[in-house]
Amino acid sequence: MEPGNVLSSGASVAAVLPAGGSGERLGGATPKQFCALLGRPLISYTVRALERINWISDIVVAVSLENIETMKSIIEKYGHKRITVVEGGMTRHRSIFNGLKIFPESKLSSCPLQKPEVVIIHDAVRPFVEEDTLLKVVLAAKEHGAAGAIRPLVSTVVASSADGSLDHSLERSRYRASEMPQAFLFDIIYQAYHQCTDYDLDYGTECLHLALKYCKTNAKLIEGSPDLWKVTYKWDLYAAESVIKDTLSQQVCVTTDMKEDAVQLGFLLQETLKNEVKQVKGISVFLCKNDSRLQNIFLGQCYNFICINAKKSDIKEAQQLVDKLEKARISVLHPVVLISVHLNVSENMSFSNGMEELAWIKEFAREVKKKNILVYGLLIHYNKDDPKLQETINSAAAIISALIKDRNPELIGQLLVA
Numbered sequence: 001m002e003p004g005n006v007l008s009s010g011a012s013v014a015a016v017l018p019a020g021g022s023g024e025r026l027g028g029a030t031p032k033q034f035c036a037l038l039g040r041p042l043i044s045y046t047v048r049a050l051e052r053i054n055w056i057s058d059i060v061v062a063v064s065l066e067n068i069e070t071m072k073s074i075i076e077k078y079g080h081k082r083i084t085v086v087e088g089g090m091t092r093h094r095s096i097f098n099g100l101k102i103f104p105e106s107k108l109s110s111c112p113l114q115k116p117e118v119v120i121i122h123d124a125v126r127p128f129v130e131e132d133t134l135l136k137v138v139l140a141a142k143e144h145g146a147a148g149a150i151r152p153l154v155s156t157v158v159a160s161s162a163d164g165s166l167d168h169s170l171e172r173s174r175y176r177a178s179e180m181p182q183a184f185l186f187d188i189i190y191q192a193y194h195q196c197t198d199y200d201l202d203y204g205t206e207c208l209h210l211a212l213k214y215c216k217t218n219a220k221l222i223e224g225s226p227d228l229w230k231v232t233y234k235w236d237l238y239a240a241e242s243v244i245k246d247t248l249s250q251q252v253c254v255t256t257d258m259k260e261d262a263v264q265l266g267f268l269l270q271e272t273l274k275n276e277v278k279q280v281k282g283i284s285v286f287l288c289k290n291d292s293r294l295q296n297i298f299l300g301q302c303y304n305f306i307c308i309n310a311k312k313s314d315i316k317e318a319q320q321l322v323d324k325l326e327k328a329r330i331s332v333l334h335p336v337v338l339i340s341v342h343l344n345v346s347e348n349m350s351f352s353n354g355m356e357e358l359a360w361i362k363e364f365a366r367e368v369k370k371k372n373i374l375v376y377g378l379l380i381h382y383n384k385d386d387p388k389l390q391e392t393i394n395s396a397a398a399i400i401s402a403l404i405k406d407r408n409p410e411l412i413g414q415l416l417v418a
């Protein structure tokens, strides 16, 4: 993808992600930037948030020496592009400075990176950053020399006296919390870091302050969105995973084979699911005959598929979908949920025999989990003349919604009954 150009000057924009910390406040042996959210490291979400923006030409990630190989394997596994890994420092400021140093001071340098006009600095543990916020901060930095996202304070700031009692408190409405992303004219922040004292580098926490202190640059403050928060404590990790699950559960695709029962149930389920899920799409034909529509659904970022099979123990439909998902590499970044719905298992045989007929789902789910696809079974006793049919459909929709929202790998291969 050719980098786009967001600065009228045609100059480039790059980003530095400090990721060299140890995550002491979160606890545990793994630094928080490498902790998994839905099986994928937190830092991969942040890198993805920036690399999908085509006007960011290069992304430099500063990690501790012992994590450089880990970072490189994450880049390879998740197919991240335009990423350069550098060794971080003992403090966040030193990591950022190391990231800035990789850019050549002169155009004659053999370094493959181009020195940007504007550089974004964004903590690697802030995964939810949108293009419009980055654009506002970059354009403000281009005009003012520096810019940073801010948020209202949630708690009042107080100062304590030597004996630990209250000395004074600040009027909360006059203050803001400094968040990320921040952006700077490269030369300003680079010069500021070069002039920094060791005290600043070792104890400072604010890049905007360095631009003001050393380059007399008053950063433009940009109101940011609530999801700019930094993952600091354990509960921030749980909150971040919940945000991702909520995002992934916004869209469902219902596919059925051509059998009348399946098509009719598919329609009823689609309509009922609209009460549970924001966007419901339906394909009521064999998948193989509808590749283009399925490709469109893949492109629409759908990570949830409901396969309705009229034939009691039919694995074909689910297998075909798995093959197409794998070919389209849909489940590389996020786990895909595939719910295989089976009808009337009990009609012509005992319920226990029906369950045995579908025992294949457990082994199938185990195999497919390796492709980051979570398969669940759902049995629906469907009779179009049943007065309680809608009740059954409502129960099926509620189970599907729960499975999609929870994306629990421990439940794969289980057979649930609506």
Ligand SMILES: Nc1ccn([C@@H]2O[C@H](COP(=O)(O)OP(=O)(O)OP(=O)(O)O)[C@@H](O)[C@H]2O)c(=O)n1
Residues within 6 Å of the ligand: 017, 018, 019, 020, 021, 022, 023, 024, 025, 026, 031, 032, 033, 062, 088, 089, 090, 091, 092, 093, 095, 096, 123, 124, 125, 230, 231, 232
């Ligand atoms: N020597 C350091 C310390 C921190 N960071 C990075 O700066 C960002 C924000 O810092 P913070 O939340 O303080 O991370 P940690 O220092 O890892 O957390 P803690 O203070 O709890 O140890 C994180 O992405 C962190 O990896 C860094 O690049 N180099």
Ligand SMILES: O=P(O)(O)OC[C@@H](O)[C@@H](O)[C@@H](O)CO
Residues within 6 Å of the ligand: 092, 123, 177, 178, 179, 180, 205, 206, 207, 230
């Ligand atoms: O101080 P920490 O290392 O936890 O976080 C670093 C920064 O994210 C934090 O200082 C923001 O206020 C922005 O500068």
